[in-house]
Amino acid sequence: MTLFGYRIPMMASLLVWCVLWEIVGRLDLVFLLPPLSEVLSAAVGLVQTPSWQSATVTTLRAFFTGMVLSIVIGVPLGILMGRVKIADDLLGMWVNIFSSAPLSALVPVLMILFGFGERTIVAAVFLFAIWIIVLDTRAGVRHISPSLIEMARSYGASRRALYLKIILWAALPEILAGIRLGLIRGVKGVVIGQLLVAIVGYGALFETFSRNFRMAEFWALTIILFAFALLIAELIERAEAKVEYYAGARQ
Amino acid sequence: MPAPIDQIVAVRGISKSYGSTEALRGIDLDFPRGKLTSLLGPSGCGKTTLLKIIAGLIKADAGTIAIDGKVVSAPGPERAFVFQDFALMPWATALRNVAFGLELRGKAKAEREDIARHYIAEVGLAGFEGKYPHQLSGGMRQRVGLARALSVDADVLLLDEPFSAVDEQNRRKFQEDLIRLRSNQNKTFIFVTHSIEEAVYISDRIVLLSPRPGRVSQIIEPEIDRSGDPDLIHRDKHYLDTVQEIWQGLKQYAE
Numbered sequence: 001m002t003l004f005g006y007r008i009p010m011m012a013s014l015l016v017w018c019v020l021w022e023i024v025g026r027l028d029l030v031f032l033l034p035p036l037s038e039v040l041s042a043a044v045g046l047v048q049t050p051s052w053q054s055a056t057v058t059t060l061r062a063f064f065t066g067m068v069l070s071i072v073i074g075v076p077l078g079i080l081m082g083r084v085k086i087a088d089d090l091l092g093m094w095v096n097i098f099s100s101a102p103l104s105a106l107v108p109v110l111m112i113l114f115g116f117g118e119r120t121i122v123a124a125v126f127l128f129a130i131w132i133i134v135l136d137t138r139a140g141v142r143h144i145s146p147s148l149i150e151m152a153r154s155y156g157a158s159r160r161a162l163y164l165k166i167i168l169w170a171a172l173p174e175i176l177a178g179i180r181l182g183l184i185r186g187v188k189g190v191v192i193g194q195l196l197v198a199i200v201g202y203g204a205l206f207e208t209f210s211r212n213f214r215m216a217e218f219w220a221l222t223i224i225l226f227a228f229a230l231l232i233a234e235l236i237e238r239a240e241a242k243v244e245y246y247a248g249a250r251q
Numbered sequence: 252m253p254a255p256i257d258q259i260v261a262v263r264g265i266s267k268s269y270g271s272t273e274a275l276r277g278i279d280l281d282f283p284r285g286k287l288t289s290l291l292g293p294s295g296c297g298k299t300t301l302l303k304i305i306a307g308l309i310k311a312d313a314g315t316i317a318i319d320g321k322v323v324s325a326p327g328p329e330r331a332f333v334f335q336d337f338a339l340m341p342w343a344t345a346l347r348n349v350a351f352g353l354e355l356r357g358k359a360k361a362e363r364e365d366i367a368r369h370y371i372a373e374v375g376l377a378g379f380e381g382k383y384p385h386q387l388s389g390g391m392r393q394r395v396g397l398a399r400a401l402s403v404d405a406d407v408l409l410l411d412e413p414f415s416a417v418d419e420q421n422r423r424k425f426q427e428d429l430i431r432l433r434s435n436q437n438k439t440f441i442f443v444t445h446s447i448e449e450a451v452y453i454s455d456r457i458v459l460l461s462p463r464p465g466r467v468s469q470i471i472e473p474e475i476d477r478s479g480d481p482d483l484i485h486r487d488k489h490y491l492d493t494v495q496e497i498w499q500g501l502k503q504y505a506e
Contacts, residue, residue: 150308151338154326155352155403165355169342 034216043220051205052221058201062118063190066125070182074130075175078137079167088138095138099131103189107196121193121200128189129182136181140174141167173243180236187229259284259439260305260407265314267300273464274300278314280458280467282407287433287440289450289457291497293504297465298443299335299411305441306332306409318407328356331400333410337392339384345371345395346380352403363402370398375428390421401432407439414449426453427481434477447501451475451493452484459497462504469500 018036025035046052081088081095107124114120144167152166168175194203202221209218260282267275274297282288290298303309305316307326315322318329326332331352339348346367347354353363371380374394384392393413400408414422430453433440444450450457451473461468473493475484484490 145336145338147334147336147338148340150303151332151334152355154306154308154330154332155355155399156326156328157355161355166340169340172342 031213032215034219038216039219039223042216043223046217046220047224055201055205058118059121059190059194062121062193062201063125063186066122066189067129067183067186069122070126070130070133070186071179074133074178074182075137077130078134078175078178079141079163079171081134082138082141082171083167095131095134098127099135103128104192104196107193110193111197116197116199118200120197121190124193125186125189128192129186132185133175133178133182136174136178137171140171140178143174144170173240176236176240176243180233180240183232183236184229187225187232191225257284258282259319260441261315261317261320262301262305263315263317265301265304265311265316267297267304267309267311275304275311276464276466278465278467282439282441283456284406284439285437286455287429287442287453289442289444289454290460291444291447291450291457292460292465292468293462293501294445295465296460296462296504298445298460301460301465302409302411302441302443305407306330308332328403329405330407330409331403331405333393333396333400333408333413335412335415337384337389337396337416339392339395341384344381344383345376345387348384348395349398349402352399356403366402367398370402371395373401373432374398388421390417390425393417393425397432401436401438405438407441410440410442412443412445415445422449429453430477430481447494447497451490451497457497459500471497 021033021036024030025033025038077091081091103124106127107120110120110123110127114123148166148170149162152162157165191202194201195206197203198207202225205221206218208214209221258281260280262278262280262282265275265278266273278301290301292298300309304311307316307323307330310324317323318327340351343351346364349371350358350363350367353366358366368377368380371377374397376391376394376398379387379391384395387395393416397410397413400410414425417425426449429440433453442450442454455472457471457473458467459469459471460466471493473489475487475490475493477484
């Protein structure tokens with residue numbers, strides 16, 4: 001961004017919005033919006049409370065369990081769909097429907113299936129994250145150059161070697177892109193799941209804060225969540241950049 | 252049925268159709284050991300299909316392929332393939348790419364890398380072992396592909412238009428190197444090309460295929476002395492006559 005010919009760093013626009021928030025908050029126009037400084041000091045206080053710490057552990061545990069499940073199931077499923085036509089015909093429709101459906105509507109069903117606890121949250125993360133991982137893995141496998149597969153066959157690759165040494169690697173850039181998008185969706189899943197269940201982790205905290213109009217803490221928790229989601233996406237993007245090193249040069 | 256010349260590859264009655272398109276019809280061919288035979292013809296004559304059937308990568312509808320008298324229907328260690336688009340693993344160094352055939356055969360890492368280094372030097376790429384394919388030019392990538400095929404020590408090398416994705420200067424250099432390699436490797440080469448000049452320049456034997464359906468139309472054995480300066484071959488009278496003769500035969504298929 002440039003202003004009057006000067007280059008303004010990206011963070012500068014964020015600063016403008018922070019100042020604006022502070023002013024609006026101080027004017028006391030809307031009681032829902034306390035000044036940013038108050039929110040930040042609430043955040044400092046919040047992270048020291050045992051309730052936040054245990055909620056964070058619960059949330060992270062559910063998030064990572066759900067993500068590991070969706071990667072461990074999603075990647076092989078995507079590879080299967082990319083390689084076997086009948087599997088693609090059978091599953092393709094459902095994967096496409098689920099990847100674009102408003103999944104929040106299904107979380108109450110998960111509650112009936114898995115109860116009002118952590119298992120529902122794990123299921124929500126899984127449900128939100130897996131489809132894009134399947135779709136991207138499938139696309140990656142589909143794009144593998146046929147001659148690379150012929151090469152492996154002509155040099156006597158076993159089926160196992162073909163998958164582990166060629167297919168998985170050749171599709172890796174798309175698989176990682178799928179996992180990155182899946183992680184972002186998984187954050188949505190954990191938040192929506194917890195909000196709906198409302199007695200687990202951050203959901204319980206949000207419930208408490210909003211019900212008692214503790215807005216500073218409410219916003220602090222929101223900011224912490226956003227920061228977490230951005231951090232995760234950034235970490236995966238770094239890993240992708242390493243893989244892009246060859247992906248951009250693929251034949 | 253003892254053949255007067257030692258034939259390493261025997262193609263008998265090979266036919267192949269793709270849907271209603273007949274790609275190959277009743278191909279009978281023998282490939283003499285230690286020679287370089289080219290499959291030459293216009294596009295659509297099924298030369299690459301025939302090569303891939305010999306490689307065991309495509310199943311024929313009818314007919315058999317025998318290597319040293321043994322009928323084969325799948326890829327085997329006695330054949331190695333060089334691909335038109337190189338088929339290198341972009342995530343692996345030149346060294347690992349060259350050693351990959353041996354890696355699949357379970358050879359120990361140190362041993363296979365020694366062999367790979369030897370053949371990388373053999374194709375003129377010493378010093379590029381640690382480079383990734385995208386850091387190499389098209390010609391260098393194909394040299395990696397060739398080194399990979401040499402390193403598995405197969406008797407028969409199958410080359411599918413290996414120079415078609417390589418620029419002209421590098422192609423000329425590569426063809427010269429291939430003549431040299433052929434004389435000191437004692438392997439049988441089967442070489443698919445659509446370039447008449449290339450076929451005449453490098454081949455002991457040229458099999459002309461005619462299109463739709465692909466059949467053997469003529470077999471030519473250019474008697475060209477390749478022991479001297481490779482540049483002289485291009486001015487050799489016999490070379491020029493053979494090119495002309497093949498062109499007269501293929502002219503009718505040009506659009």
